[in-house]
Amino acid sequence: MDLDTLSSRGFIIDGQPLTPMTSYDAASQGRRLKGWAPGSAGPTRAVVSQLSTVRARSRDAARNNGWIANAIGNWVSNEVGAGIKPRSKSPDKAFAEAANKLWDEFTAEADYDGVLDVYGLMALAVRGRKEAGEMFVRIRHLELGSGTAVPVQFQLIESEQVPHTHHEQRPDTEIIAGVEFNKNTGKRTQYWMYRRHPSDMAQSSMELIPVPAAEVIHHFAPLRAGQVRGMAETVQALVKARDFDEYDDAELVRKKTRANYTGVIKRDAFEESDYQYDPFTGDPIDNSTGSPVVGMEPGTFPALLPGEDITLFDGDQGGGYGDFMRQQLMGIAASFGMPYELVSGDMGKVNDRILRAILNEYRRRIEQYQWLYTIPQLCQRMWEAVIDAGVLAGRLKVSDYATNRKAHVATDWRPHAWRYLHPVQDAQGELMLIKGGLGSRAAAAAERGYDVEDIDEQNRIDTERAASKGLRYSHDPVQEEAEDPAPSE
Structure with a gap:
């Protein structure tokens, strides 16, 4: 056997392989892959070097491309819905009840710009993350007696308002992509912002102002450790979506033009x-x-x-057009991490069982974003700012808040509930879990976005009202318990 054959099989002669060995096909420099020479930029450089272009194209697609617009809107409606709502888990019951009431009072006046309520801000922040890669929320502290439930409000700041091109080295800190870090600890200390959006008509000054990191919520989904800024979550779909949209438009124009001609003489x-x-x-x-x-x-x-x-002229049937459209939309949907059926609205090839499997997988992905990014980054920071302001303003009182703050700001977050796909079967399944001891009413209610104590109170009121009017409905917990007592041992 010659030396070349031995070397190709991984044999080492005199301590060195005769030819370079490639353990992974993806590292091959052969004819197929020799043109694939990606850069090795770090997590922040990879984002900021192309951020302006990708972000602008993403916003343009969200405005003008129906598939992108529908995908973003669908994602936001599933991740936030009508709001991710909190309930206090403070060990002090009186404090918890007061905190819940204060939050409910605050929701309508949460927006510093006076446009949205707190749940609208959540939805817009998530939309900004999908469309531009990130959204900043500035915590605005107000003076006491400002007329609001608590002296704090939230102002949404778009990605462009924090310049990613702003870099600077200082004695004790460094500014990277508009974010200032302490050199010793590596912690974020300040965000550098324009007073207004740099591309807005109302912008009159390009002055940058520092805002303490404690007063800024930076909502984004990092893809790599150490990533400072967020990249538009549409990035993988943009090229295909644009080409597909132009093709579809050209096909429409072709058919429209062709319809004017019936034949020739x-x-x-x-x-x-x-x-x-x-x-x-x-x-x-x-x-x-x-x-x-x-x-x-x-x-x-x-x-x-x-x-x-x-x-x-022969009829123009556009052979294969529908299959081609479906395949391209499947690629766009996959780039978004969404089911094709939700992006396109085409439910023609799925039944309820397949749809259930599709939605279960999609909802798992949505829940990952809810619990790993939106709730800890955005919702919890908002809640804590409101509770802190409530304590400082004297609206909330508890003796050990300063020493036991973490316990008092602990929160049970309830995302907007998923609708039952098959109401009868799904409800029966939940009842079986509860009766079998594998679940609780409290957990089932929380999954539906409700508080079991609120449900019990509503049932009590309904039962008393029905009894006072001499009414009896098919479900009367008190009557059922009286008629079907627990068996004696």
Whole structure:
């Protein structure tokens, strides 16, 4: 066996392989992959070097591309819905009840710009993360007596307002992509922001102001450790979505133009007198303008003259167009991490069992974003700012808040509940889990976005009201317990 054969099989001679060995096909420099030479940029450089272009294209696609717009809107409606709502888990019951009431009072006046309530801010922040890669929320502390439930509000700041091109080295700190870090600890200390959006008509100054990191919520989903800024979550879908949209538009124009022509007229030979008539309509030409008396319309048939023959165009069925559309939309949907059926609205090839499996997988992904990014980054920070302001303003009182703050700001977050896909089967399944001891009413209610104590109170009120009016409904917990007592041992 020759040396080349031995070397190709991984044998080492005199301590060195005769030819470079490649343990992974993806590292091959052969004919197939020699043109694949990606850079090795770090987590922040990879983002900020192309952020302006990708972000601008993503925003343009969200405005003008129906598939991208629908995908973003669908994601936001599933991740936030009508709001991710909190309930205090403070060990002090009176404090917890007061905190819940204060939050409910605060929700309508949460927006510093006075446009949205707190749940609208959550939805817009998540939309900004999907569309531009990130959203900043500035915690605005107000003066006591400002007229709000608590002296704090939230202002959403778009990604462009924190310049990713702002870098600076200082004695004790460094500014990277608009974010200032302590050199010793590596902690974020400040965010550098324009007073207004740099591309807005109202912008009159390009002055940068530092905002303490404690007063800024930076909502984004990092893909690599140490990543400072967020990248638009549409990035993998943008190229295909744009090409597909242009193709679809071109196909529509082609069919629209083709619809104007039904056929052609053939003649063995033309004479000079023939040119006095419009070849499409057979009508005389207006010699003063050279235009036909009758304009062409879709489905027009030319009038035949002696010696003429007509040939009709074949119907344009667009063979394979539907399958091609479906395949391209599947690629766009996969780039978004969403089911094709939700991006396209096409439910023609799924039944309820397949749809259930599709939605279960999609909802697992949504829940990952809810519990790993949106709730800890955004929702909890908002809640803590409100509770802190409530304590400082004297709206909330508990003796050990300063020493036991973590316990008092602990929160049970309830995302907007998923609708039952099959209400009867799903409800029966939950009842079986509860009766079998594998679940609780409290957990089932929380999964539906409700508080079991609120449900019990509502049931008590309903039961008392029905009893006072002499009414009996099919479900009466008190009556059922009286008629079906627990078996004695």
